[in-house]
Amino acid sequence: MIKNIIFDFGDIFINLDKEATYKEMAKLGVTEISEDMVAVYHQYEKGLISTDEFISFYDEKFPNIKREELVFAWNAILLDFPKKRLEFLKELSESKKYRLFLLSNTNDLHISWIQGNWGMELYNEFKGYFEQFYLSHEINFRKPDTEIYEFVLTENNLKAEETLFVDDLEINTIAAQELGIKTWNLIPGEEDVVELFTKNKL
Structure with a gap:
């Protein structure tokens, strides 16, 4: 489960x-x-x-x-943030059914652009829906290194078999699977995170 x-x-x-x-x-x-x-x-x-x-x-x-x-x-890599995804995340967070975490390979220039483009109010709202908000440049690990997944599991007392990891890069989901974490390798353009429950039968 x-x-x-x-x-x-x-x-x-x-x-x-x-x-x-x-x-x-x-x-x-x-x-x-x-x-x-x-x-x-x-x-x-x-x-x-x-x-x-x-x-x-x-x-x-x-x-x-x-x-x-x-x-x-x-x-230039950074584009838009569809509102439906924020609404989905808000509903998921408010349901209290799952512990939610963000784990991203993100550098200081990118996160600074996001904060400026979104505005801090939206950025902090988004961040607030997660129990922990892990950015690679802040924790000194990056995916797909095994250490980053072990860090998140250990820091939060998570059991791998009770954890789902959602990422668009197969190399990252494979690394997580090797630790026993359930994964969804989401394919951008073909799938959307708002389909989480229909795609994964949670």
């Missing part, structure tokens, strides 16, 4: 255009994603380097790119 639900953020609640950042970076002349860029990105997503350090890395690597151009390109 499912008692706990852990939700991802991007393409679960807020829509994403996963190719947008690559396209915007290409316009700035960055057409190859090197290993050191991926490594720095992962460090940033884990909160192991600051936003200034992250941007400085690109300043040194691509001195012709302005800071504001990089920030715009970086945040």
Whole structure:
């Protein structure tokens, strides 16, 4: 019996255009994603380097790119937040049937954009529907590393077999399954989180 639900953020609640950042970076002349860029990105997503350090890395690597151009390109992935998903989450939270958690690979630039775009009132309302709101850059773990799932389970005394994890990336749901967590690998564009009960028979 499912008692706990852990939700991802991007393409679960807020829509994403996963190719947008690559396209915007290409316009700035960055057409190859090197290993050191991926490594720095992962460090940033884990909160192991600051936003200034992250941007400085690109300043040194691509001195012709302005800071504001990089920030715009970086945040281009972020789209809209459909109202129906907020209403669904509110009803789910108010039902008190499940313990709700958010677990997202999110960096400081992205969450700052979301707070500015949504406004803090909406952001805090959204955040308030979860018992815990885990962002990778704040807890120093990222999916699909095993440690991040173990952290959430341990911190909240959750049993894996009583927990459902909803994420749009199969690599993340597979990692959770290996710990015994039930999963829904939601396919953006074909499925929506508001279909949680029809898709998963909770």
